[in-house]
Amino acid sequence: MNNYAKLSAKIILSCLSMAIFIGCSTQKDNATNRSLQNLSARYNYIYNSNVLLTTYQDDLSQTYKDNYDDFLAVYIAPVNSDFLNSATSSGNVKSLDEITQKAQTIISEKNFSNYIDEAYILLGKTNFYKGNYFTAVEYFDYTAKTYKSNKNVFLSAMTWKARSLMQLNNYEKAELTLDTVKATLDSVKSEKAEPLATLAQMSIYQQNYKEAIGYLEQAIKETNKIQSRTRWPYILAQLYEYNKEYDASLRNYTKVENSNAPFEMYFNAKLSKIRVNDLLNDQTSNRKQQLLKLLKDDKNFDYTDQIYYEVAEDYFADKDYKKAEEYYKLSAQKSITNQYQKGLSYLKLADLNFKNLGDYVNAKLYYDSAVTTLPKNYPGYEGILKKAENLEYLTQRYQIIANEDTLQLIARLPEQAREKKLSELFEPKKEVTTTKTIDNGKVVKFDDPTKTQSNDKFYFSNNNAISKGFTDFRKRWGNRLLEDNWRQSVKSSAQVNQQNQSAVIDNSTNPTNIQTANADKETRIKEYTALLPLTADQMAKSDQKIIDAYFEIAGFYQQVLEDEEEAVKVYEELLTRYPQNNHLEVVYYSLYLGYSKTDPAKSEMYKNMVLAKYPSSVYAKTILDPNFSAKQNALDLEINKIYNTVFDSYEKKDFPAVIAYVNETNQRFPGNALQAQYDYLKAIAIGRTQNVDSLLLAFNTIISKYPNDKLINPLVLDHIAYINANLSSFKARKIALIDFDPTEPRFISQRENTVVAVNKLEPVIPKSEPAVVKPVTPTVTPAVTPTPYAPVIAKSQEVKNEPIAKPVDNFFSKAESDIYYYVISVNDMSLSVSSSRFGVGQFNRGNYAGSGLKHQLLELDEDQLIFVGNFTTLSEAKTYAESITSQLTKIMKVPLTAYKGFYISKENFDKIKNREILNRYIEFFKNNY
Incomplete structure (x- = not known):
């Protein structure tokens, strides 16, 4: 009987084992298998995954750096590469x-379980936190479509899809997705907190703060997460404060202060409470005292910068700008770890100096620091960068004035006093040695580099360790100069100057360099003496540099910064120092405009001076006829249009028509801006139809009528010289000029313009003159960013300015080339550039004769490029650009807004295939040259 019972038990166990085995097979869809898969999926995978995800999110909240000067993010998401690098480092990325x-x-493997939908949600979330937003959108979208009947899953998928779209800045699609979220909210009874939070974040992005308040209020009621119960009330307090609902704001800040919020949030809530209380009581003096009391608490040491910043804000609100500047500086100085706060302080200092104190030189320094400290996604970042670059224009000219004043001061000294001054100026600095007497009477030189103790246990005394470290460094960073901020390839003016000064100090105090410095002293004195304006001619040139600098500074204040008061001061300073200068008509006219609203009597005085001394100038004509400028612009367009018609006849060899057109135009528009070029076309037409005497008469007439013309005059002089050298050959002809080439008019046996290497390219004419301020609607803008240098006024030496982080386009290269071009790009294919090309040829033949320069045309789909070459060095191309720039308005017969000029290496030029690449290079050119 017992044996039978044992046998029965074995049979039953075997059957159960087989049933379990069959039930566990992943290939069978039955109740047992589904139950076991659900059990395994839920506890072995979903539960553990959610625990890992929660831990990951908690870690993010610990490492995420909130910006308390703006609305906090409702939920934490990766927003940039730096955040991703910190958030997904080491163990965190493993958990994802x-x-x-x-x-x-x-x-x-659990394809019959009920947790497939949650698995897809998890895949979407991991991609979201890794920054793979496009992939995340696809996962959430698939889940929402596949499991639409499950409202909780559908709502979660659509919520996270909207978050992913917002991270991609695709707010239009995100808003459509959130419309579905709003429609679905009422169909679920739980898990509403995240959808409501997402709706609140979208409302903040859309600046619909009242709606955001409503969503956040609901989200707080629905959430069971501790972090959300502190973070969301803080955001609510910010929103209420922004909407001036101070009672509600104060209530929420108090809630955060009394909670177990992180200390930084607690501190900022306390700081904000002081601010809101003062707004409620309409006072600020008590607030300053309360803020400064916070400094006495050691726990607030890390937030000293924010406290000083808040105090500065109060002084600024009271219009006590000097005190505000003092505390903004303290805030910047104390911001050691909070770079965002440091950047805000720099920006406030920059704006304060720019708008309220009128110290534009210091404003430039602070803008420099702000753009290198603030993140590039800071609102208005591009505007800050533009201000910094524009103010460089001012600081350069102030430096010119300071340099020339110093040179003139030394030059005016008696010879013996001058030699003594130069000797003192270039005296090598001696090493300052710090000594200390020890008890035994021995004297130790603490800073003597020769006294370094050798100890192999010390890292920097171990040659093997140093060698290994250097090798590892070079593998990662490449060969770098030993200097501050070595990671940065582009440095600001202040930083470059600071490093240069440091290098001079280091070299001069190094004992091994003192002998070299002494030997070099005489050479440096000789070089500096060569710069001194010791003759009357040199002093006049130095004066002219100062005059031009003052003139350009005043024009910049008046036209770019729109600071009439400061412009008037500089113009008056110019007149005080140089009552007779070459800009008087512009200065008088500008002072007439500058005083028009503040001092009508002075405005009238300068108006009469313009009319009396310069009655035929454009400024006098503008005063008498306010519409003169508009009429002149229309006239210039008409003159260009007619010139193109005349040039068409010239190219078709219809020379009688050319002569007739020019005569008619000169009669209709006497003294027009292109009259010298019209007369040149007429002269060449005469040469193609008459004898050499008529041609020489036409050429000499041009020389006498336009003695100061820098485009046509040099060309005509070259022609006359060649004709006189070959006069017998020309006399033998009935027609002076034969063998016509419409693009390159030549004379008999004229030398070939082959492309040759030019060792030193020097123009015949002088370099471009300073820009002249146009009447009525003047524009004075530097064509190229000025060379960095140290500002003259440096009231804020304690502020260390970092380099301007200019954008880098790695598509183009700054590497040296054997060939460079100067390019004029015309952005309209419908415009004829034939006459403009002819003008470029005129300029080259008149000013670079024998240099071998050629000008050619490259047509893109949307642009026409006139390029001149070949230049063998960058400096040659730059020199050419400087000399032709002042003549472009005469050379180019197209609207001013239709063309741009720049220089470029052949390697970069070959990359330009369309407008997009062309515009990229123009931006690259602006940022790097």
């Missing part, structure tokens, strides 16, 4: 990978 692996296992 582990979640991904578990979710994929559910999908592939």
Whole structure:
């Protein structure tokens, strides 16, 4: 009987084992298998994954750096590469990978379980936190479509899809997705907190703060997460404060202060409470005292910068700008770890100096620091960068004035006093040695580099360790100069100057360099003496540099910064120092405009001076006829249009028509801006139809009528010289000029313009003159960013300015080339550039004769490029650009807004295939040259 019972038990166990085995097979869809898969998926995978994800999110909240000067993010998401690098480092990225692996296992092996939808949600979230937003959108979209009947899953998928779209800045699609979220909210009874928070974040992005308040209020009621119960009330307090609902704001700040919020949030809530209380009581003096009391608490040491910043804000609100500047400086100085706060302080200092104190030189320094400290996604970042670059224009000219004043001061000294001054100026600095007497009477030189103790245990005394470290460094960073801020390739004016000064100090105090410095002293004195304006001619040139600098500074104040008061001061300073200068008509006219609103009597005085001394100038004509400028612009367009018609006849060899057109135009528009060029075309037409005497008469007439013309005059003089050298050949002809080439008019046996290497390219004419301020609607803008240098006024030496982080386009290269071009790009294919090309040829033949320069045309789909070459060095191309720039308005017969000039290496020029690449290079050119 017992044996029978044992046998029966074995049979039953075997049957159960087989049933379990069959039930556990992933290939069978039955109740047992589904139950076991659900059990395994839920506890082995989903539960563990959610624990890992929660831990990951908690870690993010600990490492995420909130910006309390703006609305906090409702939920934390990766927003930039730096955040991703910190958030996904080491163990964190492993946890995301582990979640991904578990979710994929559910999908592939637990395909009969009820947790496939949650697995896809997990895959979407891991991609979201890794910054793979496009992939995340696809996962959430698939889940929402596949499991639409499950409202909780559908709502979660659509919520996270909207978050991913917002991270991609695709707010239009995100808003459509959130419309579905709003429609679905009422169909679920739980898990509403995240959808409501997402709706609140979208409302903040759209600046619909009242709606955001409503969503956040609901989200707080729905959430069971501790962090959300502190973070969301803080955001609510910010929103209420922005909407001036101070009672509600104060209530929420108090809630955060009394909670277990992180200390930084607690501190900022306390700081904000002081601010809101003062707004409620309409006072600020008590607030300053309360803020400064916070400095006495050691716990607030890390937030000293924010406290000083808030105090500065109060002084600024009271219009006590000097005190505000003092505390903004303290805030910047104390901002050691909070770079965002440091950047805000620099920006406030820059704006304060720019708008309220009128110290534009210091404003430039602070803008420099702000753009290198603030993140590039800071609102208005590009505007800050533009201000910094524009103010460089001012600081350069102030430096010119300071340099020339110093040179003149030394030059005016008696010879013996001058030699003594130069000797003192270039005296090598001696090493300052710090000594200390020890008890035994021995004297130790603490800073003597020769006294370094050798100890192999010390890292920097171990040659093997140093060698290994240097090798590792070079592998990662490449060969770098030993200097401050070595990671940065582009440095600001202040930083470059600071490093140069440091280098001079280091070299001069190094004992091994003192002998070299002494030997070099005489050479440096000789070089500096050569710069001194010791003759009357040299002094006049130095004076002219100062005059031009003052003139350009005043024009910049008046036209770019729109600071009439400061412009008037500089113009008056110019007249005080140089009552007779070459800009008087512009200065008088500008002072007439500058005083028009503040001092009518002075305005009238300068108006009468313009009319009396310069009655035929454009300024006098503008005063008498306010519409003169508009009429002149229309006239210039008409003159260009007619010139193109005349040039068409010239190219078709219809020379009688050319002569007739020019005569008619000169009669209709006497003294027009292109009259010298019209007369040149007429002269060449005469040469193509008459004898050499008529041609020489036409050429000499041009020389006498336009003695100061820098475009046509040099060309005509070259022609006359060649004719006189070959006069007998020309006399033998009935027609002076034969063998016509419409693009390159030549004379008999004229030398060939082959492309040759030019060792030193020097123009015949002088370099471009300073820009002249146009009447009525003047524009004075530097064509190229000025060379960095140290500002004259440096009231804020304690502020260390970092380099301007200019954008870098790695598509183009600054590497040296054997060939460079100067390019004029015309952005309209409908415009004829034939006459403009002819003008470029005129300029080259008149000013670079024998240099071998050629000008050619390259047509893109949307642009026409006139390029001149070949230049063998960058400096040659730059020199050419400087000399032709002042003549472009005469050379180019197209609207001013239709063309741009720049220089470029052949390697970069060959990359330009369309307008997009062309515009990229123009931006690259602006940022790097």
